[in-house]
Amino acid sequence: MKLRFFACLFAGFLASTAATTIAAKETPLVLKKIGNFFVGGEDKSLAPGSDITVGQMYVEYKIPMGTTKVPVIMVHGCCLSSKSWQETPDGRMGWDEYFVRKGHPTYLADQVGRARSGFDAQVFNEVRAGTRPPADLPRILWADHQFSWRVFRFGPSFGEVWPDGQFPVEHIDQLYKQMIPDLNAQLPAPNPTWTNMGKLAVQLGGAVLMGHSESGFFPARAAMLDSAGIKGLLLTEGSCRTTQSTTALTPADIATLAKIPTLILWGDHVASEDPGTPFGDCKIYTQIMKEAGGDITFTHLPKIGIFGNSHMFMLDKNNLQVADVVLKWIDQHVH
């Protein structure tokens, strides 16, 4: 038992030095608890005597042994699932496991309408049966190989890589396989994923919310609906939606958001930093929060000497180095 205790300590020590990424992978993963459940969801009647549940959010969790740090709720981007945060295309440890090894319980959510959260299929069968017009179908999004390569910034054009690119392009087929159809166009407003993220944070007695890309601003959206459980916002590689008039922040939104420590994270090779672009908007958002007295950090990885990261930084070859930036920020800013 004592031996085991020291083995654990040793594992913790190994995991805490960035250089020992590989060693960490080879030490056992010791979990206090692992499981999954659903948050949210409501009954919908299709016909008398026929009810289904829609709007639920699948969440899988891992709780490490010992004293734990703040839980982190991770939400994936467009045309992806929670797989984003897990094993990389080339078989290395993902952020999920790494955060757990660093003492954070993790909660990975499949967005409502996607993957294990399911979607509302009623309209599809009604259109098939001819009782509704085809135009009623929601537009389904997907990212083809060419789009992924370009938008995820693996290189300047499809098939071409950045000289310093960190994405393991030699295993890109595994990334292509994790690109799945996105039915968010079907969701009601506000997006139930936002509501469910906030609910989960409350249920956990406080959590940091992390979004990515399509969900990059979801943590803030969740906070604007209910900030009670939200201890930190990790807005990565997404739009900050501040300059579009339809989604402009109200003074009340700003007051709410400025109370929550926030990290904005961007990788390398961003095409444009201009206002109106996601990156540019996030700079403006940062300024707004600073002016409101918020604790906000804008981290552009190349500016801190970490180069070549793609949009999928959590899968890049240096993914744990990037994770360390986030983990350190949490340690320093979230209380």
Place this chain on the structure above:
Amino acid sequence: MKLRFFACLFAGFLASTAATTIAAKETPLVLKKIGNFFVGGEDKSLAPGSDITVGQMYVEYKIPMGTTKVPVIMVHGCCLSSKSWQETPDGRMGWDEYFVRKGHPTYLADQVGRARSGFDAQVFNEVRAGTRPPADLPRILWADHQFSWRVFRFGPSFGEVWPDGQFPVEHIDQLYKQMIPDLNAQLPAPNPTWTNMGKLAVQLGGAVLMGHSESGFFPARAAMLDSAGIKGLLLTEGSCRTTQSTTALTPADIATLAKIPTLILWGDHVASEDPGTPFGDCKIYTQIMKEAGGDITFTHLPKIGIFGNSHMFMLDKNNLQVADVVLKWIDQHVH
């Protein structure tokens, strides 16, 4: 009836003494490795310069420490995902974790076309755009609350429970939330899930395949396509498809299948055991395999003193007692 009542009590007693069950849950879960990857899948061109991947199968795995037993590949049923094998609706340990704690590496697959495996969305957007007729849409299956209750045998009719029913109906909302749309009608023949199950077994250097309900016979289907990696077949609560002429087994199929140790498992309160029903077909299948010299076991749980199990035996209150039946069979029959 009285006898049955006491037998039931006894079963309950066994389930709760599984003194090991409760203790097991509270001891840490120590994993050598955890992760997920995709098996199979192929490129599909949507247009010049636009390719996607379809037919891939998401697989998540857990490998226990120390000497391991044979890996078990678990595949879920209709309108469900791998969630079936994990945490129960009332928060108890699922089969996935239990098998790992018993020394089996586990591989949980989301069926092709479902959950994290994604689906091919092209036809949906084409119908929406008016370039294809609505009749081209695949029929999407789902199980409404009423269907689930009845077909999963939680009770004789919706809202009513069997007196000895083992399903945790007080938490049925969590089951309803895991029911998701099923797009298998869209899949090519043979179903890529069958092919991918066989591929994965080879990749692992041998594995036992377990199917349930819709996928109850998938392990046998996989073996008929490529039996090289398949060390055992666990056919649970599904059709055995032997009496339908369109899917009758050939002598070559029978010879292949009879070489693989097979367990057929059924719970309680089966509506009919007649030929032509799934249960009845499985009895015939058992006879065919026996006549061909196969090592096959047909386990009808009430016949061995385990009562009240639903179609979702892996989520029932005595789920680990049922797991023990399967684990013992593997130990005794799979080499």
